Amino acid sequence: MATEEKKKELLEKLRNAVIQYDEDTAKEAANEALSTGMEANDAIFNGLVSGMVEVGRMFEAQEYFVPELLMCADALYAGLDILKPHVKQLDLGVKGSVVIGTVEGDVHDIGKNIVKMMFDVAGFTVYDLGRDVPLDKFVAEQLRTDSDLVCLSAMMTTTMTGMKKVIDDLRTKNPNVKIMIGGAPVSQDVADKYGADGYAKDATNALKDAINMVASLKKMKDEVEAKKAK
Amino acid sequence: MNSRERVLKLFAGEEVDRPPCFSGMGNVTTEGLKSLNQKFAATHLDAKMMAAAAASTYKLFGFECAVAPFDLCIEAEAMGCEINVYAHSEDLLYPTIKKKLIHNEAEMEIQIPSDLTKRGRVPLMAEVIGLIKRDIGKEAAVGSYVLGPFTLAGQVMELNDLLKLSFKKPDKIGKLLDLLSDVIIQVAGEYQKAGVDYITVREMGATSDVLSPRVFKSLILPYLKKIFEKITVPNVLHICGKTNDIVPFMMESGTKAISVDQKNDVAETRKKVGPKTLVFGNYDPYNVLVAGTPDLIRTTIKKCMDDGVSAVWPGCDIWPTVPADNFKAMMDEVRNYRR
Ligand code: B12
Numbered sequence: 280m281a282t283e284e285k286k287k288e289l290l291e292k293l294r295n296a297v298i299q300y301d302e303d304t305a306k307e308a309a310n311e312a313l314s315t316g317m318e319a320n321d322a323i324f325n326g327l328v329s330g331m332v333e334v335g336r337m338f339e340a341q342e343y344f345v346p347e348l349l350m351c352a353d354a355l356y357a358g359l360d361i362l363k364p365h366v367k368q369l370d371l372g373v374k375g376s377v378v379i380g381t382v383e384g385d386v387h388d389i390g391k392n393i394v395k396m397m398f399d400v401a402g403f404t405v406y407d408l409g410r411d412v413p414l415d416k417f418v419a420e421q422l423r424t425d426s427d428l429v430c431l432s433a434m435m436t437t438t439m440t441g442m443k444k445v446i447d448d449l450r451t452k453n454p455n456v457k458i459m460i461g462g463a464p465v466s467q468d469v470a471d472k473y474g475a476d477g478y479a480k481d482a483t484n485a486l487k488d489a490i491n492m493v494a495s496l497k498k499m500k501d502e503v504e505a506k507k508a509k
Numbered sequence: 510m511n512s513r514e515r516v517l518k519l520f521a522g523e524e525v526d527r528p529p530c531f532s533g534m535g536n537v538t539t540e541g542l543k544s545l546n547q548k549f550a551a552t553h554l555d556a557k558m559m560a561a562a563a564a565s566t567y568k569l570f571g572f573e574c575a576v577a578p579f580d581l582c583i584e585a586e587a588m589g590c591e592i593n594v595y596a597h598s599e600d601l602l603y604p605t606i607k608k609k610l611i612h613n614e615a616e617m618e619i620q621i622p623s624d625l626t627k628r629g630r631v632p633l634m635a636e637v638i639g640l641i642k643r644d645i646g647k648e649a650a651v652g653s654y655v656l657g658p659f660t661l662a663g664q665v666m667e668l669n670d671l672l673k674l675s676f677k678k679p680d681k682i683g684k685l686l687d688l689l690s691d692v693i694i695q696v697a698g699e700y701q702k703a704g705v706d707y708i709t710v711r712e713m714g715a716t717s718d719v720l721s722p723r724v725f726k727s728l729i730l731p732y733l734k735k736i737f738e739k740i741t742v743p744n745v746l747h748i749c750g751k752t753n754d755i756v757p758f759m760m761e762s763g764t765k766a767i768s769v770d771q772k773n774d775v776a777e778t779r780k781k782v783g784p785k786t787l788v789f790g791n792y793d794p795y796n797v798l799v800a801g802t803p804d805l806i807r808t809t810i811k812k813c814m815d816d817g818v819s820a821v822w823p824g825c826d827i828w829p830t831v832p833a834d835n836f837k838a839m840m841d842e843v844r845n846y847r848r
Binding site: 344345353384388389392411435437438464 | 593603673717719720721795828
């Protein structure tokens, strides 16, 4: 077992590797963490993810821009790939899956990719459909994967209206799925009008809301199961 | 003084009676399309339809220019990208790149096709410009636009790769931007030959929402300089977002005028650049012009002029669904303005 001091040092190394977008160091630190017997969960959340939280702050403060953010994400994924197989039980409270994409006619995917990254970090299973995604594809993919959550991104006023079609279609085919929308022209008002379950103005809030939604969904399912069991 | 004279005098640094109200970016409206009985999706591939749609905003509202094309795919298409015009769609969908040219770092060694200006819709654009000139070219300014090298790079390769490599391998990206600058110069050259009055270089991919001022200066500015050296007609550099941090670099590019959007504090820009520099801007072409009331439009347009813009000009493409009354309110406000 690693000493407290060594542990602290390694967590710091993981965190800094992400902040300084250093993939090699992230890999090295992840391997070291495993060989010293550190819990993978600990290394992920108190090391890598803690670094990413700081990166998010720097992005908002305009110290970092999109390229830096993407490179930090690469460093994080590099560490994550090594640590994930050793995670005993991903204990985030919830374990969710999400279908995400930018709607048809819209190629703006920078924001969507940032939101996606947050879900990856939090241990969600992510089905990324990319950009300019035909509307029926969201529905088909949700049904195929039985995901808890569908996330739609749109950056233009016209493509935003496509979200309503997806929402209506999903509601008839699968009333239980939670739907979250976002992108520059989208607001809470729009989300209410379109009948989405959630809206978030940025990636961090998106993740918080998503975790709450998935948790409530799980609770609902458990209650149904419990009733059946009786 | 008619609209064309007003715009050209402004570019030439001569006195004008009032700031012109025009744009260097797309400004086709659904009102215009309706008056012509045309569908948006059809206008991108047909010279007559595109020319008529481009001229309709001047004809209906007295907007002081006509600008074509309406999408951002011309250069990339000529380089060999496949595009999607959503021909089946009744909605207002803008053409997009369906298939990129460069899918990974290994594919970055590309060449400019020797017949570049004969490919894709470049010849169509020359025809469109000619048609608009013959139609309203004596009364209104006829403009077109090209992409900036970084924005064009984002069209021909995966944007994530472009952004990351800009940091990791700036030399490699620099080489690509250099090549794409030559593409842009050739396409702009065709538009000049066809007779455009002015050309806007749209470097919207390099906004400070996405890229740091430092990278803008070291990686992009050199190629913008190269481009503006070669454009002989009056020209404009447009960049979206909070641009005040890079305004000095924008001026260094050698452009005749800089264009900024609604996120930028244009009064501050005016202070930075002094009274002589041409600054175009900066009303929100959707939230104000389309979604606003005529009152909001009048106060916004007045503020642009109070803040010191040289021309009243939108922050991006005018979103087509502008209500006619809103457009009229804008034009009235500009015409009646007294400094
Ligand atoms: C970069 C850019 C482009 C690039 C896109 C590259 C790419 N692969 O993404 C290029 C040059 C290709 C482009 C093209 C066009 N663009 Co553009 N573009 C922009 C710009 C400048 C920045 C967008 C951006 O990436 N921001 C940075 C990211 C980090 O922010 P974000 O996307 O908002 O994401 C955050 C949140 O919104 C949220 N979020 C995002 N998605 C989701 C999803 C969920 C579920 C949740 C919860 C949250 C969430 O979290 C994110 C992270 O915090 C914007 C202007 C602006 N400043 O918004 C215009 C803008 C979006 N574009 C616009 C236009 C008009 C176009 C074109 C139509 C132009 C044309 N004539 O062809 C074409 C569109 C082609 C098409 N059919 O899609 C307009 C749209 C107008 C409108 N109201 O509809 C804008 C708003 C510019 C303007 N001021 O008018 N563009």
